[in-house]
Structure formats: C-alpha cells, structure tokens
Amino acid sequence: MKSSxxxxxxxxxxxxxxxAPAPAAGEGGLVQxxxxxxxxxxxxxxxxxxxxxxxxxxxxxxxxxxxxRHALFGLDGWFDQxxxxxxxxxxxxxxxxxxxxxxxxxxxxxxxxxxxxGSVAAIALFTVGVLPRLTGVLTWLAVASFTxxxxxxxxxxxxxxxxxxxxxxxxxLVGLSGNRSWLNRILGPVLVWPLRPAPEGEESAGANVxxxxxxxxxxxxxxVSGLHKLQFGDWWAGLALWYPLYxxxxxxxxxxxxxxxxxxxxxxxMLNVAGYAALAWQIGFPLYAWRPxxxxxxxxxxxxxxVSMAFIxxxxxxxxxxxxxxxAFCSPAxxxxxxxxxxxxxxxxxxxxxxxxxxxxxxxHVMGAS
Amino acid sequence: MPQATSRLLPGAVPWWAASLGSxxxxxxxxxxxxxxxxxxxxxxxxxxxxDMFTPPQFAFSFNRDxxxxxxxxxxxxxxxxxxxxxxxxxxxxxxxxxxxxLKDREGNVVETRRFPDKDANYxxxxxxxxxxxxxxxxxxxxxxxxxxVPAPGRAVPKVRFWEPVKDKNRHFYLEERxxxxxxxxxxxxxxxxxxxxxxxxxxRHLCRETGANSGELVRHTREAVVPAILxxxxxxxxxxxxxxxxxxxxxEFPK
Numbered sequence: 001m002k003s004s005x006x007x008x009x010x011x012x013x014x015x016x017x018x019x020a021p022a023p024a025a026g027e028g029g030l031v032q033x034x035x036x037x038x039x040x041x042x043x044x045x046x047x048x049x050x051x052x053x054x055x056x057x058x059x060x061x062x063x064x065x066x067x068x069r070h071a072l073f074g075l076d077g078w079f080d081q082x083x084x085x086x087x088x089x090x091x092x093x094x095x096x097x098x099x100x101x102x103x104x105x106x107x108x109x110x111x112x113x114x115x116x117x118g119s120v121a122a123i124a125l126f127t128v129g130v131l132p133r134l135t136g137v138l139t140w141l142a143v144a145s146f147t148x149x150x151x152x153x154x155x156x157x158x159x160x161x162x163x164x165x166x167x168x169x170x171x172x173l174v175g176l177s178g179n180r181s182w183l184n185r186i187l188g189p190v191l192v193w194p195l196r197p198a199p200e201g202e203e204s205a206g207a208n209v210x211x212x213x214x215x216x217x218x219x220x221x222x223x224v225s226g227l228h229k230l231q232f233g234d235w236w237a238g239l240a241l242w243y244p245l246y247x248x249x250x251x252x253x254x255x256x257x258x259x260x261x262x263x264x265x266x267x268x269x270m271l272n273v274a275g276y277a278a279l280a281w282q283i284g285f286p287l288y289a290w291r292p293x294x295x296x297x298x299x300x301x302x303x304x305x306x307v308s309m310a311f312i313x314x315x316x317x318x319x320x321x322x323x324x325x326x327x328a329f330c331s332p333a334x335x336x337x338x339x340x341x342x343x344x345x346x347x348x349x350x351x352x353x354x355x356x357x358x359x360x361x362x363x364x365h366v367m368g369a370s
Numbered sequence: 371m372p373q374a375t376s377r378l379l380p381g382a383v384p385w386w387a388a389s390l391g392s393x394x395x396x397x398x399x400x401x402x403x404x405x406x407x408x409x410x411x412x413x414x415x416x417x418x419x420x421d422m423f424t425p426p427q428f429a430f431s432f433n434r435d436x437x438x439x440x441x442x443x444x445x446x447x448x449x450x451x452x453x454x455x456x457x458x459x460x461x462x463x464x465x466x467x468x469x470x471x472l473k474d475r476e477g478n479v480v481e482t483r484r485f486p487d488k489d490a491n492y493x494x495x496x497x498x499x500x501x502x503x504x505x506x507x508x509x510x511x512x513x514x515x516x517x518x519v520p521a522p523g524r525a526v527p528k529v530r531f532w533e534p535v536k537d538k539n540r541h542f543y544l545e546e547r548x549x550x551x552x553x554x555x556x557x558x559x560x561x562x563x564x565x566x567x568x569x570x571x572x573x574r575h576l577c578r579e580t581g582a583n584s585g586e587l588v589r590h591t592r593e594a595v596v597p598a599i600l601x602x603x604x605x606x607x608x609x610x611x612x613x614x615x616x617x618x619x620x621x622e623f624p625k
Contacts, residue, residue, distance in 0.1 A: 065493060078571065097451055099449060099451075147449070151500065151504055154500060158452035161450065165449075209391065224406040229459045244461055248464065248594055251595055253595065253599050264600040268597060314499075317493075
C-alpha cells in the first residue's frame with residue numbers, strides 16, 4: 001500500500017516552477033492570476049468528498065433503474081435496434097444525438113448484465129476510494145454509457161456526466177508526479193480517503209484543476225440555464241413556478257383554486273418573488289460564487305433548488321447533482337472542520353456507556369466503546 | 371473558496387505542464403461556452419407569430435467546424451453536447467401520458483398499459499414521462515401549395531395528419547391523404563417522424579415483453595392549468611374545454 005500514501009504532486013524539479021511565494025492579491029497580473037486559480041496545489045479533501053457524494057449519487061441513479069435495466073438500456077428495450085436504424089434515416093437527423101455507449105456492445109441479455117453490474121461495481125469501488133484513477137475512468141464510462149438513451153434522457157443527465165468526467169480527470173491528475181515507479185504512476189494511489197486518512201498538509205495541483213473545472217463549468221450551466229429562462233414570458237411574469245405546482249393530469253381547476261385559497265393575489269405575489277429570486281440566483285451566480293462571505297447564498301440556493309426539483313418538478317437527481325457539484329465551492333478548511341466535528345461527536349457518543357439513541361419507533365442502546 | 375488558503379508550494383506544477391494545461395482548459399471551456407451559445411432561441415414574437423431564431427453565426431460556425439463536428443466531435447466524445455437549455459425551464463407545458471392496448475392475433479385487446487405507470491418507482495416513472503413528452507412533439511403541416519402532378523410511374527406524396535374522430539369529442543386519429551388534399555382552411559398538425567419511430571419501438575418492446583401480437587398506442591394530453599382560473603369565479607365552458615383531456619390515436623403497430 002505504499003503507493004497510496006503519496007497522493008500529492010511533489011516531484012523532482014523539472015524546469016521553472018510556479019513555486020514562488022504566493023503573490024498578494026492583484027499582484028502578478030492576469031497570467032499569474034490564471035495560474036494561481038488553476039494550478040495552486042490544494043488540499044484534495046474537497047475532491048475526495050465530491051467523489052464520495054458523487055459516487056453515491058451515481059449508485060442511486062443506476063440502482064433505482066435496475067428493475068428496468070433491459071428495457072432502458074438494452075437493444076431490445078424501449079428504443080430497440082430497429083428504431084436506431086430508422087432514426088438514422090430521418091431527414092435532417094435525429095432530434096436527440098445518437099452517441100456512443102458501451103451498452104451497444106452488449107448484444108445479448110447476459111452481456112448487458114455483465115456491463116450493468118460491472119459498472120455498479122466500478123462505481124462502488126470509486127466511491128469508497130479503491131484505485132480511483134482506474135475506477136474513476138470506468139465510472140465516467142458507465143455514466144456516459146447509461147445516459148445514452150435518446151428517448152429517456154433527463155435534465156439530470158448532463159450534470160451526472162459533468163461530475164463523473166471531472167472527478168475522473170481529477171484522479172488522473174492527482175499523484176502524477178513525484179518520486180515513484182512507472183507502475184505506480186499509471187495506476188495511481190491504491191486507496192484514498194475515506195479508506196485511507198487524508199492528512200492535513202497534503203496538497204495536490206491536480207485536485208485543484210478538477211475542483212476548478214467543476215466550479216467553472218457549473219457556473220456556465222447555471223448562468224446559461226438562467227438566461228434561457230428569460231426566453232419565456234412565464235418567467236418574466238413571475239408565474240413560471242405556478243405550473244409545476246399543478247400538474248394538469250393530477251389537478252382539477254377546483255383543486256387549484258382551493259389550494260391558492262382566498263388570497264389568490266398574495267399567493268401569486270409570493271410565487272412572483274420566488275421566481276425572481278431563482279432567476280437572480282442563477283444569473284448573478286458568478287458575482288457571488290467565489291466570494292466566501294456569500295457562500296451561504298450559494299448553498300441555500302442550491303438546497304432550495306434541490307428540494308424544489310425533487311418534490312415540485314418531480315425531476316429526480318437534478319437538484320442532488322447540482323447541490324453536490326456546488327459543494328466544490330466549499331473550502332478545504334471548512335470541510336476538514338466539519339469532518340473533525342463529526343468525528344469528535346461520533347467518538348464522544350461512542351464513548352458514553354449506555355447512550356440511548358431513539359431510532360424511529362424503537363430504542364437502541366449503544367454500548368460505549370472503551 | 372478552496373484555494374483561498376492554498377499557497378504555491380515547492381512541488382507545484384512545472385511551467386510546461388501549466389502551459390499545456392492552460393491551453394487544454396481554455397479550449398475545453400471555450401467549447402462548452404460556444405456549444406451553449408450555438409442553440410436556437412425562442413420562440414420570440416414576430417409579425418408572423420411566434421418563431422424560433424437562429425443561434426449567433428460565430429458560435430454556430432465554430433461549433434459545427436471545431437467542437438461538435440459531424441465526423442469527429444470533441445464534445446460528443448466527452449458527452450458534453452448538452453446546451454443547458456433545460457426542458458424544465460419551460461414550465462407551461464401540457465401534461466402527457468400514453469396507453470398501449472395490446473392485442474392478440476384475433477385483434478382482441480388482451481391488456482392495456484398506461485404510462486407513466488403509477489406503480490413504477492419514482493425514477494422509472496420519470497423516464498417514462500420523458501418518452502410521453504417526445505410523443506407529444508407535434509409539428510404543423512405546411513399548407514399545400516397547389517395541385518401536385520406526380521412524375522410518370524410515381525404516386526402522389528402522402529401526408530399524415532391528425533383528424534378529429536367523428537362523434538367523439540377531442541379524439542383524433544392519424545389520417546393519411548395525398549399531399550394536395552390536406553385541409554387548407556384550418557391549422558393542421560402531425561406527429562414528428564421521431565414520435566412515430568418511438569411509438570412503434572415502444573409497442574414492439576411491449577409485444578416482446580407480453581407476447582402480444584400488436585399494440586395500439588393512444589396519447590393523452592391535457593393543457594397546463596393557467597393562473598387566470600383563480601380569478602374566474604365560474605369557469606366558462608370554453609375555458610373548461612381547454613383543460614379536458616385530448617386523445618390522439620397513433621394507430622396499431624405490429625410486434
């Protein structure tokens with residue numbers, strides 16, 4: 001396991017380096033600013049945290065579709081081989097891109113089983129931190145392959161792909177340099193956090209590149225999506241949030257009227273404010289996203305977005321993926337502080353003999369550990 | 371911000387790696403931004419009604435020639451061709467569901483399945499709802515220009531479009547007529563070729579799954595409930611009609 005103990009990019013000198021002391025803010029001009037932004041070594045704990053949460057998200061996404069895996073991903077499923085052939089003949093091309101997927105290589109149900117469960121295994125290993133350089137790439141291949149269906153795509157899919165790709169890139173870059181064997185450089189660390197402690201002081205420029213790519217790409221996604229909303233009158237009128245609250249197949253006019261209650265105007269005014277707040281949060285995102293004092297705005301907005309996407313829009317995984325991605329803006333010191341608080345709390349709970357924990361309708365006595 | 375506390379330590383990135391990395395990052399993010407810009411916008415109001423507008427030429431050209439080429443697509447290989455114009459940004463959409471009436475060899479209905487299936491889990495139901503949305507992607511049939519004279523030995527091109535079912539309110543079936551016989555005095559709509567491919571494929575899948583011989587697919591749509599109803603004490607009959615379900619019969623497809 002020796003290889004796993006070196007995950008930071010400390011290698012022998014190879015030409016001029018960016019190893020000058022950090023210039024003061026504003027010093028060094030645009031080039032130095034760019035280099036500092038992208039290539040400053042940073043604590044890889046944020047990348048590890050994103051990997052664990054992202055991996056859990058990928059597992060939830062894939063396992064919840066397990067019951068329909070052949071229908072969704074097989075070539076004799078919802079969109080069968082004949083449909084692919086017919087789609088290629090549509091004049092002007094398909095409205096949905098037909099892209100590559102490893103599932104297209106699975107010509108039999110057994111082969112699809114192997115690809116599916118192999119993918120689940122790779123994602124699980126990546127999530128816990130086993131051979132992340134290899135399992136990161138496999139995870140991206142799995143996410144890219146199982147989001148390829150041209151008919152059952154979801155708004156969440158591009159966010160899953162974004163996370164999977166940059167996490168894979170991150171672990172390809174982490175631990176590239178340093179005094180180590182070629183095999184070790186190719187395979188990367190064997191184990192990473194949480195299977196192996198991530199000591200304070202460990203730093204990696206590769207981790208910074210990956211985290212920065214997630215940050216900047218998500219900023220593009222959020223702003224573009226916000227500007228796209230301005231193409232619709234319902235967002236200008238502040239009424240866009242009304243419609244997902246009343247799905248036409250499930251709501252009668254009487255129910256909608258009853259739900260709005262007697263103060264219909266106040267109710268609509270409240271929806272106006274919520275709609276404009278969502279637009280402001282999205283379009284103004286780059287103005288506050290990189291300012292630590294506004295971190296609460298970022299995270300509160302992400303949380304509200306998560307809840308509303310899941311429960312109002314009924315779009316699974318979109319809000320979760322966005323929220324996890326936006327955790328890339330958290331500082332490593334903050335993440336370390338949170339983790340140490342959590343571990344202290346769990347240690348003190350474990351050290352209290354006979355501590356009583358109420359869990360749902362039963363009581364569990366946790367025996368104190370010595 | 372993760373890097374607020376970071377310093378440029380000994381062991382940081384060599385200049386050559388930083389330069390190459392900068393080029394790669396710059397190209398990649400530029401491609402992502404250009405791809406987001408290279409999307410049609412709209413619908414915007416015009417003198418001829420609502421219409422979509424073309425993307426900015428520079429973004430469209432760059433995307434077509436460099437980042438998302440037909441033959442070698444950089445973003446396509448990375449699966450990053452989404453332009454982040456999310457479907458959920460359009461909130462005022464009709465709700466769509468569909469049912470498939472599965473039939474045996476004698477043409478008897480042996481089973482009817484409705485999608486999104488309320489018994490499926492939340493995640494699968496969402497994917498079924500996506501299919502239903504694609505089935506609702508109708509498009510306007512261009513009005514016929516004039517009498518068509520087919521080439522010798524060739525038939526007159528035919529057009530499929532939605533026609534109301536007689537004596538059945540808000541039911542439509544797919545009528546196929548010669549191109550020049552499409553009604554001129556009313557807006558006429560048809561399912562897209564993509565919707566038809568999808569409908570046939572889904573019916574084939576259900577036939578394989580159940581052993582049925584064929585299946586008839588019927589689309590159900592209901593228009594969005596508009597906030598204006600809050601201020602209509604007694605909903606007018608016309609308004610009420612708009613909120614009732616509409617049925618489009620795609621037809622019977624073999625296994």
